[in-house]
Amino acid sequence: xxxxxxxxxxxxxxxxxxxxxxxxxxxxxxxxxxxxxxxxxxxxxxxxxxxxxxxxxxxxxxxxxxxxxxxxxxxxxxxxxxxxxxxxxxxxxxxxxxxxxxxxxxxxxxxxxxxxxxxxxxxxxxxxxxxxxxxxxxxxxxxxxxxxxxxxxxxxxxxxxxxxxxxx
Numbered sequence: 001x002x003x004x005x006x007x008x009x010x011x012x013x014x015x016x017x018x019x020x021x022x023x024x025x026x027x028x029x030x031x032x033x034x035x036x037x038x039x040x041x042x043x044x045x046x047x048x049x050x051x052x053x054x055x056x057x058x059x060x061x062x063x064x065x066x067x068x069x070x071x072x073x074x075x076x077x078x079x080x081x082x083x084x085x086x087x088x089x090x091x092x093x094x095x096x097x098x099x100x101x102x103x104x105x106x107x108x109x110x111x112x113x114x115x116x117x118x119x120x121x122x123x124x125x126x127x128x129x130x131x132x133x134x135x136x137x138x139x140x141x142x143x144x145x146x147x148x149x150x151x152x153x154x155x156x157x158x159x160x161x162x163x164x165x166x167x168x
Contacts, residue, residue, distance in 0.1 A: 017057040021048030028058045031092065033065030042074040042089060051078060053085035063092040064141065070118045073127035076157075081135040083159070088137045091116040096140035097166060110144040110168035117142035122150055130155035142166040 019028035022038035031037040032045045039045040045062040053060060064070075074089075081087060093099070097115035100106060106114050118141065120127050127145050130136050134157045143152045143165060152167050 019058060019060075020050050020056065023048065023058075023060060026058070027061050027086075027088075029061040029063050031065060032062050033067035035065065035067040037065055037067070041070065041072060043072065046074055046076055046079075046087075046089075049079060049087070052080040053087070054080050054082050057085070059084070059086045059088070061088045061090065063090065064095065064116045065092050066095045066112070066116045069112045070116070071120060073118060073120055073122060073125075073129070075129040075131065076133045076136055077129075077131035079133045081133060083135060086135040086137065087133070088139070089141070090137070091140040097142055098140055098164065108166055110142050110166055112142065115140070115142060117144070119144050119146070120150075121145065121147040123147040124149065126151050126154040128153045130157050130160060133157045134159050136160040138162045139164045142168070144168040 023030045030039055030045050032039045032042055034040055042062055042064065049060050050056040095116050100114045110117060118127055122145055127143050128138060136157060145152050153162055
């Protein structure tokens with residue numbers, strides 16, 4: 001009798017912490033790119049996240065691939081996070097300018113051939129906008145906004161990290 005009760009409890013606990021959408025693993029991770037990935041854009045990846053990561057019980061990662069250049073930015077808004085249920089937008093392993101074979105000699109300027117990049121023309125706006133969402137990390141990516149005036153990253157959230165990126 002004890003064994004059966006334990007099994008029911010274990011199955012019930014797992015269903016509470018299952019990833020949503022096409023996310024898998026721990027943390028819940030989805031691939032983003034144009035070559036047989038879970039999502040074709042970061043915006044679609046973000047839209048597939050639950051409204052409350054806290055209630056969901058998971059952290060979420062959008063893992064970007066350098067299949068082709070991203071030409072549209074993304075917005076994070078309306079998502080509830082905390083210190084243990086966070087959002088990460090980053091390049092997949094081997095896909096960042098930091099992983100490029102010429103990392104020691106490449107110029108620290110936008111070059112999509114070196115790793116995942118966003119080349120956009122957003123006038124009077126941002127390539128990445130984080131509106132009142134906390135605990136977000138944006139890392140290992142390249143951004144270039146060719147619009148005038150054009151800005152790249154805006155955040156009104158707290159406890160967020162934007163690090164190890166190229167902003168050109």
